[in-house]
Amino acid sequence: MKVPMLAVGFMLTASAVAAEPPVLTVLTYDSFASEWGPGPAVEKAFESVCGCDLRLIGAGDGAALLARMKLEGARSDADVVLGLDTNLTAAAAATGLFAPHGVTADLDLPVAWSDPLFLPFDWGWFAFVHRTDMTEVPGSLAGLAASDKKIVIQDPRSSTPGLGLLMWVKAAHGDRAPAIWEALADNIVTVTPGWSEAYGLFLEGEADMVLSYTTSPAYHLIAEGDAGKAAAPFAEGHYLQIEVAGKLAASDQPDLADRFLAFLLGDEVQAVIPTTNWMYPAKLPQAGLPEGFKTLIQPETSLLLPADQAESLRQGAIDEWQAALSR
Numbered sequence: 001m002k003v004p005m006l007a008v009g010f011m012l013t014a015s016a017v018a019a020e021p022p023v024l025t026v027l028t029y030d031s032f033a034s035e036w037g038p039g040p041a042v043e044k045a046f047e048s049v050c051g052c053d054l055r056l057i058g059a060g061d062g063a064a065l066l067a068r069m070k071l072e073g074a075r076s077d078a079d080v081v082l083g084l085d086t087n088l089t090a091a092a093a094a095t096g097l098f099a100p101h102g103v104t105a106d107l108d109l110p111v112a113w114s115d116p117l118f119l120p121f122d123w124g125w126f127a128f129v130h131r132t133d134m135t136e137v138p139g140s141l142a143g144l145a146a147s148d149k150k151i152v153i154q155d156p157r158s159s160t161p162g163l164g165l166l167m168w169v170k171a172a173h174g175d176r177a178p179a180i181w182e183a184l185a186d187n188i189v190t191v192t193p194g195w196s197e198a199y200g201l202f203l204e205g206e207a208d209m210v211l212s213y214t215t216s217p218a219y220h221l222i223a224e225g226d227a228g229k230a231a232a233p234f235a236e237g238h239y240l241q242i243e244v245a246g247k248l249a250a251s252d253q254p255d256l257a258d259r260f261l262a263f264l265l266g267d268e269v270q271a272v273i274p275t276t277n278w279m280y281p282a283k284l285p286q287a288g289l290p291e292g293f294k295t296l297i298q299p300e301t302s303l304l305l306p307a308d309q310a311e312s313l314r315q316g317a318i319d320e321w322q323a324a325l326s327r
Contacts, residue, residue: 021051021052021053022051022052022053022253022256023052023053023055023253024050024052024053024054024055024079024080024253024256024257024260025055025057025077025078025079025080026054026055026056026057026078026079026080026081026082026245026260027057027059027065027068027069027076027078027080027081027082028056028057028058028059028065028081028082028083029058029059029060029061029062029064029065029083029160029194030058030059030060030061030194030196031194031195031196031277032056032058032082032083032277033056033057033058034058036276037276037277038269038272038273038276038277039056041268041269041272041276042054042056042264042269042272043056045263045268045269046260046263049263050256050259050260050263052253052256054260057078060158060193060194061154061158061159061160061161061193061194061195061196062083062084062085062088062159062160062161062243063088063156063157063158063159063160063162063163064158064159064194065081065083065084066084066088066091066092067158069081069092069095069097070095073095073097074097074249074250075250076097076248076250078248078251079247079248079251079252079253079254079256079257079260080245080246080247080248080251080257080260080261081098081245081246081248082121082243082244082245082264083160083243083245084118084160084243084244084245084246085160085164085241085242085243085244086240086241086242086244086304086305086307086310087160087163087164087167087305087307087310087311087314088160088163088311089115089117089118089244089307090307090308090310090311091311091314092117092118092246093117093118094311096249097248097249097250098117098118098246098247098248098249099117099247099248099249099251099254100116100117100247101116101117101118101119101245101246101247101258101261102258103119103258103261103262103265105262105265105283106283107120107265107282107283108280108281108282108283108284109123109242109282110123110240110302111240111242111302111304113242115244115307117246118244118245118246119244119245119246119261119264119265120242120243120244120282121243121244121245121264121265121269121270121273121281121282122242122243122273122277122279122280122281122282123240123241123242123243123279123280123282124213124214124215124240124241124279124280125213125214125215125238125239125240125241125299125302126161126164126165126168126211126212126213126214126238126239126240126241127211127212127213127214127216127231127232127233127234127238127297128144128151128209128210128211128212128231128232128234129202129209129210129212129213129216129217129229129230129231129232130149130208130209130229130230130231130232131208131228131229131230132227132228132229132230133228134149134208134209137230137232138232138234139232139233139234139235140234140235140236141168141169141172141173141180141184141234141236142173142180142183142236143234143235144184144187144209144232144234145180145183145184145187146183147187148187149187149208149209150187150188150189150206150207150208150209151184151187151188151189151207151208151209151210151211152188152189152190152191152192152198152199152201152202152206152207152209152210152211153165153188153191153192153198153210153211154191154192154193154194154195154197154198154211155191155192155193155194156317156318156321157318158193158194159192159193159194159195160241160243161195161198161211161212161213161241162191162211163314164239164241165211165239166314166317166318166320166321167239167303167305167310167313167317168238168239168303169181169317170305170313170317171239171303171304171305172236172237172239172303173236177317177320178320178323178324181320181321181323181324181325182324182327184324185324185325185327188325189201189206189207190206191325195212198210198211198212199212199216209232212231213231213241213278213279214231214238214296214297214298214299215274215278215279215280215293215296216229216231216278217229217230217231217295217296218274218278218290218292218293218295218296219278221292221295222275222290222291222292223275227295230297231296231297233297233299234299236301236303237299237300237301237302237303238299238301238302238303239302239303239304240302240303240304242282242304243279245261245264247261264282265282265283267285267286267287270282270283270284270285271285271286271287274289274290274293275290280293
């Protein structure tokens with residue numbers, strides 16, 4: 001029997017559509033998706049086992065992810081959001097946009113973890129990074145505020161490190177936070193939208209110190225053979241950042257999203273986190289940490305506000321920060 005050409009065309013089109021692999025869209029921050037970040041390795045490794053097309057979409061810095069999700073709501077094309085942290089998870093959960101991940105795993109974090117919506121993939125301590133030839137390195141937030149050192153920080157409204165610094169000041173100094181910010185105001189050269197811009201200015205010599213992580217010197221040591229950067233240990237302790245991923249309830253690929261979240265904690269991803277995202281892995285890979293990580297400072301005190309408390313303090317802390325910098 002002859003098949004009409006129209007029917008043949010329809011069957012060919014249907015066959016082509018059926019052959020298209022499913023697409024999993026992950027919304028993340030720019031540096032994760034960049035060619036030097038973990039993104040390319042994660043994409044290649046997951047696509048080799050999922051039979052899918054993993055698409056990593058950069059959306060500015062970490063705090064910008066939440067703003068975008070609130071704007072797009074259930075209309076978002078994303079299946080997974082990767083790059084929020086515990087200062088934002090309460091606000092993210094309150095949107096109702098996220099679904100339970102269902103992943104169980106033994107994590108290697110400095111704190112206990114139990115959250116049905118958000119799964120950690122890495123962590124680190126915030127710190128001010130400086131050149132090792134800098135004299136009179138401040139030994140505390142208060143000491144930095146009293147010094148003449150010029151610093152670059154990030155905007156807490158768009159950047160998770162920027163928000164982390166606000167929580168650091170609040171956790172360490174409580175009601176004295178406004179006074180610390182008033183004293184810090186004349187140290188601040190500029191406030192950038194995200195981490196990359198701030199760190200770039202520091203490397204260009206525009207500031208003595210930059211808000212970053214205790215792990216940042218490992219990049220210079222391992223990738224560049226440069227031992228000339230260090231993180232300043234602060235007496236008040238250092239604030240923790242735990243970065244997480246979550247599945248969107250409106251995802252049209254919920255099972256694939258679950259597979260991806262579980263995959264994040266496997267060796268193929270966790271082993272590349274230290275030398276691409278320059279953070280500690282949420283689950284220590286079998287090979288352990290790179291040699292250069294042994295040179296890093298180990299804070300004696302870890303500071304971390306519970307997610308709901310961080311959310312309740314967030315807007316007030318931003319207001320205090322803005323008021324101090326506007327004077």
